[in-house]
Amino acid sequence: MRLADIVARCEALFEDLEFRAVREWKAAHPGAKAIGYMPIYVPREIVHAAGMLPVGLFGGGDQLEVIQGDAYYQSYICRIPRSTLELGLTRRLDCLDGMLFPSICDVIRNLSGMWQILFPDKYVKYFDVPQNYDDAVGGAFYRHELASLRDDLARLAGRPVSDDDLRGSIAAYNENRRAVRDLYAFRAARPWQAPTAEVYLVLRAGCVLPVEEHTRLVRDYLAAAEATPRPKRDNARVVLTGAFCEQPPLALIKSIERAGCYIVDDDFVLVQRWLVEDVPESGDPLDALARAFLHRSTQTSSRYDEKREDKGRTLLAQVKSRGAEGVIFAAPSFCDPALLERPMLQDVLARHGIPYTAFKYAENTGQMAPIREQAGTFADSIKLWTAA
Amino acid sequence: MSTPAGSRATPAAQTTTPKAVVKEDAMWLQKALINRNYHDLATARERGRKIAATFVPGNLNELLMCFDFARSLPETNALQNALRKRSGKLVMEAERDGQSEDVCTYVKADIGMFLQGEVGPTGEPLPRPDVLLLSYTGCFTFMKWFELIRHKFGGETVMLHVPYQADGRIRPAMRDYVVKQLRETVIPALERISGVKFDIDRLREYLKESQKAEEDLVAVLQTAKHRPSPIDGYFGAVYYIGPIFTAFRGTPEATEYYRVLRAEIEARLRAGKGPLTPEGDHPGEKYRLVVEGPPNWTHFRDFWKMFYDEGAVVVASTYSKVGGVYDFGFRHDPARPLESLAEYCLGCYTNLNFAQRIDMICRYMDDYRADGLLVNSIKSCNSFSAGQLLILREVEKRTGRPAAFIESDLVDPRYFSAANIRNRLESYFQMIRQKRLAAGVH
Numbered sequence: 001m002r003l004a005d006i007v008a009r010c011e012a013l014f015e016d017l018e019f020r021a022v023r024e025w026k027a028a029h030p031g032a033k034a035i036g037y038m039p040i041y042v043p044r045e046i047v048h049a050a051g052m053l054p055v056g057l058f059g060g061g062d063q064l065e066v067i068q069g070d071a072y073y074q075s076y077i078c079r080i081p082r083s084t085l086e087l088g089l090t091r092r093l094d095c096l097d098g099m100l101f102p103s104i105c106d107v108i109r110n111l112s113g114m115w116q117i118l119f120p121d122k123y124v125k126y127f128d129v130p131q132n133y134d135d136a137v138g139g140a141f142y143r144h145e146l147a148s149l150r151d152d153l154a155r156l157a158g159r160p161v162s163d164d165d166l167r168g169s170i171a172a173y174n175e176n177r178r179a180v181r182d183l184y185a186f187r188a189a190r191p192w193q194a195p196t197a198e199v200y201l202v203l204r205a206g207c208v209l210p211v212e213e214h215t216r217l218v219r220d221y222l223a224a225a226e227a228t229p230r231p232k233r234d235n236a237r238v239v240l241t242g243a244f245c246e247q248p249p250l251a252l253i254k255s256i257e258r259a260g261c262y263i264v265d266d267d268f269v270l271v272q273r274w275l276v277e278d279v280p281e282s283g284d285p286l287d288a289l290a291r292a293f294l295h296r297s298t299q300t301s302s303r304y305d306e307k308r309e310d311k312g313r314t315l316l317a318q319v320k321s322r323g324a325e326g327v328i329f330a331a332p333s334f335c336d337p338a339l340l341e342r343p344m345l346q347d348v349l350a351r352h353g354i355p356y357t358a359f360k361y362a363e364n365t366g367q368m369a370p371i372r373e374q375a376g377t378f379a380d381s382i383k384l385w386t387a388a
Numbered sequence: 389m390s391t392p393a394g395s396r397a398t399p400a401a402q403t404t405t406p407k408a409v410v411k412e413d414a415m416w417l418q419k420a421l422i423n424r425n426y427h428d429l430a431t432a433r434e435r436g437r438k439i440a441a442t443f444v445p446g447n448l449n450e451l452l453m454c455f456d457f458a459r460s461l462p463e464t465n466a467l468q469n470a471l472r473k474r475s476g477k478l479v480m481e482a483e484r485d486g487q488s489e490d491v492c493t494y495v496k497a498d499i500g501m502f503l504q505g506e507v508g509p510t511g512e513p514l515p516r517p518d519v520l521l522l523s524y525t526g527c528f529t530f531m532k533w534f535e536l537i538r539h540k541f542g543g544e545t546v547m548l549h550v551p552y553q554a555d556g557r558i559r560p561a562m563r564d565y566v567v568k569q570l571r572e573t574v575i576p577a578l579e580r581i582s583g584v585k586f587d588i589d590r591l592r593e594y595l596k597e598s599q600k601a602e603e604d605l606v607a608v609l610q611t612a613k614h615r616p617s618p619i620d621g622y623f624g625a626v627y628y629i630g631p632i633f634t635a636f637r638g639t640p641e642a643t644e645y646y647r648v649l650r651a652e653i654e655a656r657l658r659a660g661k662g663p664l665t666p667e668g669d670h671p672g673e674k675y676r677l678v679v680e681g682p683p684n685w686t687h688f689r690d691f692w693k694m695f696y697d698e699g700a701v702v703v704a705s706t707y708s709k710v711g712g713v714y715d716f717g718f719r720h721d722p723a724r725p726l727e728s729l730a731e732y733c734l735g736c737y738t739n740l741n742f743a744q745r746i747d748m749i750c751r752y753m754d755d756y757r758a759d760g761l762l763v764n765s766i767k768s769c770n771s772f773s774a775g776q777l778l779i780l781r782e783v784e785k786r787t788g789r790p791a792a793f794i795e796s797d798l799v800d801p802r803y804f805s806a807a808n809i810r811n812r813l814e815s816y817f818q819m820i821r822q823k824r825l826a827a828g829v830h
């Protein structure tokens with residue numbers, strides 16, 4: 001498949017606020033259900049094992065006019081809940097049979113209750129995750145949450161979800177995680193061959209496609225990107241962080257790249273990279289998912305860091321392993337987790353002599369000139385420091 | 389999320405001439421208690437005591453007392469500074485230090501206080517805590533707050549993760565998880581840090597005191613069901629909840645405070661009096677309101693005056709339940725000490741789901757015969773604020789009574805617009821009057 005065709009397909013999926021891919025999947029699988037989920041992480045394996053399609057919702061982007069959603073929120077609340085409500089209230093999400101609201105922040109937590117009230121006929125679950133990482137304490141609680149989700153979805157599916165079903169789904173998602181890890185490694189090695197605007201679209205396609213299809217898509221993209229020579233530029237290599245929930249507009253990602261930055265790591269669509277290693281495909285599958293969450297998952301601001309010295313560990317590792325020269329903090333306006341985390345991460349970077357810059361955005365930010373200017377200045381300053 | 393000490397003597401606005409403030413005896417007692425706690429904190433080091441900081445919702449005061457910790461409540465420190473007109477510069481100090489203008493101003497006032505020399509609201513030193521007991525109850529910001537304090541100023545955090553009541557009930561697995569954390573994580577950490585061995589019988593004794601105080605607090609708050617109400621269940625209640633939501637729950641002093649308070653309020657009730665305001669007896673109850681959301685602290689007296697000048701009395705509020713919901717029967721139970729601490733944490737107001745919050749407000753509207761609901765939406769507090777417009781609509785739909793919406797902030801004076809709030813309140817009271825006229829009630 002040609003690179004341009006793959007990217008065009010991903011872009012079409014990304015722009016489709018009617019979720020036609022989900023509707024088509026349901027039409028092709030009569031009686032099967034689709035379950036929406038919000039950022040950052042849900043164990044999609046359980047949804048998949050119930051024969052359902054997990055559908056990642058990342059707000060309405062910059063193409064959705066939010067009218068009804070705004071009526072539910074004050075001006076100082078971020079945009080993703082209002083655009084998600086808009087999608088629901090305008091019936092674009094009718095194709096979903098349920099919604100999972102992960103434990104990420106107070107706004108998304110409260111949105112779960114709003115959804116229960118506004119959409120009483122839909123399955124709604126607030127998916128709590130432990131902030132205690134002891135297997136016998138937080139692990140036991142989390143296993144209970146996983147079992148509860150499995151039981152709920154089994155009821156919705158009208159059939160049990162067996163351990164074998166779960167192990168099969170874990171295997172499918174391990175494949176996907178490996179493909180996405182390869183994609184990230186490829187981009188970090190040759191960012192001119194895999195621009196982040198494309199990588200991002202490939203990730204977003206995984207929010208609406210079945211996992212097996214998405215894995216093939218990632219592999220196809222990798223093959224096509226490798227086979228398509230592109231000019232290498234003298235860009236600064238940066239890690240972008242803070243964009244784990246409400247997503248920046250695609251134009252913003254493009255603007256950063258055009259301003260002279262290669263994004264060599266990021267926290268977009270983190271659900272696909274939350275678990276940093278394969279999950280064991282044998283043994284008790286819920287135990288395996290629980291242990292993976294507790295001990296082999298990424299670090300982000302919605303998770304508690306047990307010790308002061310843990311702060312910024314993942315970000316530093318990203319910078320080091322990807323050969324980044326600086327960090328861009330890009331956080332949605334009014335995003336408590338990202339904005340409260342930011343000063344601590346900036347302090348860690350400063351202590352390690354890693355340059356950074358910071359700005360805020362909303363998913364419908366339209367003015368790119370200031371972003372381009374700031375990212376360009378940042379890239380220039382990195383190049384100057386490097387030269388010095 | 390917390391409560392003021394008796395700071396009503398503080399001049400309300402820059403332009404207001406200070407007046408003598410009228411207080412009940414219990415209010416003076418409350419002020420003495422809160423100030424004494426600041427003195428305890430200031431002198432803790434010289435007396436060889438360790439210091440614990442913890443949050444109001446889900447605070448484990450009785451447990452901390454078992455380890456002889458002096459207790460600091462950072463929300464209370466922030467609001468006390470706000471009442472004394474000091475929080476604005478603290479917030480800006482934190483912003484200059486890199487905190488975003490978008491985030492919680494309690495956090496920034498606390499960081500600003502550390503940055504500006506670690507002096508507490510009463511002017512005495514406020515030493516750095518030895519342990520930051522992170523009761524993670526109904527507010528994600530708490531987690532970042534103590535991570536920030538730990539990152540900038542040191543100290544050890546101890547996490548107590550309290551699961552959210554997403555489906556409107558406390559499931560056994562949730563309670564077991566909290567109890568297990570208490571047993572296996574929190575108590576061992578507190579033993580290690582304090583050097584004091586945990587004694588569950590000591591905890592039971594404190595919980596017996598908590599029960600007595602809780603009983604009297606509920607009796608006080610429920611006097612507002614009478615007409616006229618002898619209390620204001622929001623502006624007055626934030627004084628009443630002071631000791632029990634902070635460093636005194638479980639102490640004999642708190643028990644005595646609530647005994648005195650109850651006696652005073654019941655005397656007002658028998659005398660047919662309305663609430664006491666800073667300017668004396670309430671001018672007369674014209675409107676009975678339920679309020680959702682925390683108050684503004686930077687202009688607290690101005691804010692209150694806007695209500696009593698119009699004859700409004702708040703008969704019930706959700707904020708007065710933020711450090712514990714006691715009015716539906718929950719009491720700390722010495723027979724089940726850790727389990728009841730867990731249930732207390734799980735049951736705090738902001739840990740309730742939306743349906744529970746709406747049910748509670750509707751119940752207050754009926755039980756307290758309120759004319760309507762007022763939402764004070766706080767910029768800083770997403771835990772309260774995100775979704776309040778839906779709460780407002782649902783309560784209006786279910787009760788048929790009018791609701792109104794105002795906006796302010798906790799401790800950032802830049803977000804208090806007196807003219808806007810007054811206009812909205814006046815319109816709201818007019819709406820209530822018109823509803824009454826339409827219903828033939830005068």
